[in-house]
Each structure stands twice: as C-alpha cells, then as structure tokens.
Amino acid sequence: MGTATGIIRALNSGIKHLAVKRFTLRYPEQKLKFVGDGYQFDPTTGVGIAGYKGRHLLFHDKCTGCQLCAIACEGVAEAIGMVKVPEDWKHNKKAIMPQIDYGKCVFCGLCVDACPFYALYMTNDYELSSFSKEALIYTPAQLQVKPEVQQDAEIIIDDRGAYHG
C-alpha cells in the first residue's frame, strides 16, 4: 500500500468517526448504573452476590460485635475500628460496632465476606469525598443509613456507535 493511500485511509477513518456518537459519560449529570444494590455475601453458601463495592451498609439489628470484619481488615487496610454504640441490643452484649475510615478503605469487600451474620453489605454509593479527614470516618450510625443514589446511565450500543444514555 502506498503512502498516499495509507494517509487517506487513516484520515477517512478519523472523518468517519465524526458521525459516531460521543461515548463520554457526562459525570455529574449522568451517573453509571450498577448491577444490584451493591456487593453482598451469603455466608451459608460462601459465595458473594455481584454488585458494586461502594460505601458499606451496617445493619444494627444483626451486628453482634464479633470483630471479624475488623480482623479481616487488619491485614488489608486497617480501616475498620470497633467503637462503642449507645444502643442496647440483646445479641450485642459489648455494644461495639464497626466504624470505617474511608481514607484508608480500599473497597476490597473482604470484611463483607468475613461477616457471618449478614450484618455488613456494600452499596452503590461511591461519592465519599469531603473537606476533612475526620469527615471520612463513618460511625456506625452513619453506616446504618441507606444511601440515596441516582444512577441510571447505561452503555447503549446501536449503529451510531456506543454511548451512555
């Protein structure tokens, strides 16, 4: 193939691309939709349920304060610390629950795998930025709140190319 033909083909390929829809996800307006409500784990079967690994969700009525999540995190990120909670649960005699420092968390989800009581799940919430390091430390009360997320952009593929919509 000659040099001129090659250059024309390369230019042509670029010009054709002008008709292709833009693939960019316009982030603050559009947010990517994830599968399910976040990563979960079923200790009876020992297999997880697919989902995004975002901020955790703690169920206070299930957490027994066994510290298995904190032990799992010790070798990974040391993000989980057990703190006293003012609540009084029959199954949680020590009244301690995990507090997660998102400045350290790597979102591997091994703490979810470690929990044998279905008490710790992950959610689709990934917008955790804050102005101070202290605000990144989520107390058990904050982890209890189910996040409200507006995520609906999906990759759509048609004859004009792929785009987020």
Add this chain to the structure above:
Amino acid sequence: MSVPLPPGLQLEKFEEDDKIMTLNVGPQHPGSGHMRLIIRVDGDYIVSCDPDPGYVHRGEEKMAEYRNYILNIPHLERPVIHDSCNILYPYVLGVEELLGLEVPERAKYVRVIAAELNRLSYTLYWLAIYGIFLGHSTMFMWPVGDRELAIDLLDKLTGARVTHSYFVPGGIRNDFPANFEDVCIRQVNYLKKRLKTYGDIFYDNPILISRTEDTGILSREDAIRLGTTGSVLRASGVDFDVRTKEPYDAYEELDIHTNVLKKGDSYDRSKVPWLDMLESCNIIKQALEKMPKSGSVRVKLKPNPKGGDDEVYKRVESGRGSLGVYIVSRSKPEPYRLKLSVGSFRNLICLPYLLKGEKLGNMPAVYWGLNYWPVEADR
C-alpha cells in the same frame, strides 16, 4: 549551582571533549514511567542506555509473608491495577495446589473471562500511552474510550473498575450478575469492531510505520537469549504463549490462536498486543459458549487455611508476558516466601541492546514497545 551533585544525581555530564553527553530520562518524566533511563548520546545517536528501575518498590513479596492466603489478595494485585486479575491468577493457582483445592468447573470459565477482559483493559491502556508518546493523540483518545466497555463489564462482574480482588483460592468471589452473558457478548462484539478500526488509523498508517519500522530490532536468537517474554518474544518470531503451551484452568478446552510476527522491530512489538486483543475477544466468546450454565463457583474454605511443607511455582500469561509466582509454605497460614516473577522486568533487560545506535527520538517507540510497566517490575 555551587555544590556539585553526587554522580548518580547529575542531570547532564559531558565527557570526551564534549562529544558524549549523559542524559537522565526520568524518574519523573512521563515518557519513562516511574523509572530512569541513563542514556549517553553522541549527537542524536544513543551510545549506551542503562535502565534504572526501583523507584516504586513496594515490598509486595515481604508483605505477603505476614498475611494469610486470603488477606494477601488485595495487596498482591496492586503492582498492576489494570491487570489485577492476571497478576492474582498464578498466586491463586499456586495456593489452590498448596491447599489441595478442586476448583468448580464454572469458576474456571468465569476466571478466564475475567482474565481476558482484564487483558483487554490493560492492553488498551498501554496502547493509549504508546499512541500518545508517538504523538498520535487520536490513538490516546480511542483506546481510553473503548476501554470503558471492558471496564464496565468488569465493574458489573466484580464490583470494582480496577483492583477487583475477584479471584480467591478455590474459585471466585461471586457469580455472574443477571443478564451478564448478553451484555458481555454485545459489548465484546462492539469492542472487536472498534479494535479493527485501529488498523486504518494507526497500524496501517504510513506515519507510524516509518516511525517504528526497523527501529530496535530484536532477533529471534537474542529474544530467547535475553529471556524476554510475552508480546516482545512473539514479535521476534517465537511461538510461545503460556495459555497454549502450559494451559491452565479452562484454557485447555479453548481454541487459542497465538499471534507471531517475524521481524522483531518496534512496529511488530506494538502490533502483537493489538492482535492479542482481537484474540481475547474470541476467547471470551468461546468461553461464554462453552461454560457450564449453572453450578457452584467457590469452594468453601476454612478460616486461616494452612498449606503443608511444600513449594509451588505457577505461571500464567499476563498482558506483559509470562507471570510466575513461587510460594514456599511451612505449615503456617502465611506463606514462608513468595516470589513474583514478572514479564515487565524480563523485557526491560533487552532495552540496552535495543537502544544502542538508535536515534534519541526513537527512544519512546522502543521503550513503550517493550510493554513495560514500572510498578510491576519493581514489585
């Protein structure tokens, strides 16, 4: 500057009556990654090149000695976050042999799919950097955009865009989400279509060819002698791919074509990963067809599993070549010693030979053609 710098830190040095000059490329230069190339030039021609890696050494191997086999997973994938499934693969295979685990059939196929998607996402990222350092900014935009297709699939499957922590000894963390097969086939087909358009704009582009052809020729004999691996080895005409020569997991049952090019110049080295990506798309489609439609994906493990007094070496084909993990177990929950043998470091060895006599302007084409990832080489 009044105080002379120590010899290693000197930025420029003249010798032999100003004829030969020493240049430091890196460690902060974006064109070298986190590593330094000490290049001596005579005018525009490179007299010698001394690669100096080690700026991003993280002590992964030592860290592995203090964590049990499960907790090693998140940190062992850090050296190559874009290819995290492939860097975990040999470790997981090795631990399975140490603990005597039998992996469910479905998990083997899901692992292959995850590993191939990871190879796609890594190689597209590499291609983007290769493109931008040759001054072809379209080749930066397109792969980075199309990489989103692979990342989106991995995100749906594993729950994270990079650093998936998806493979565990005994299988995988979670099964396919609902409707994943259809989405996967649709996006992989589209990605393959997109990859083919790279031929016109990049690989058949006379400007790229004149830039990279006949630069840094690595002969077949040298490629074997220097111990290179992966795309560098295959570009020099050696038919070697761990996926076909020593098949692991479900690769045994899949029909894989190894792409081999003859010349061994920088152009061939840049083309082999592209051909491999097209092959990866085929592998994903084959694996989706052949995989068992249901079944268990993970063997239940005891907490803190222990291996016997044993040692094991496993290797897989990563995006940068063969990637081996050697684990020594001494009947403890932690490995006694873990050694990562990575493709990047092996390929770096041939850089001084390739750059000798080249023009300085060809340095990025040769350097990035080696498919080198500094963090992985330093571990």
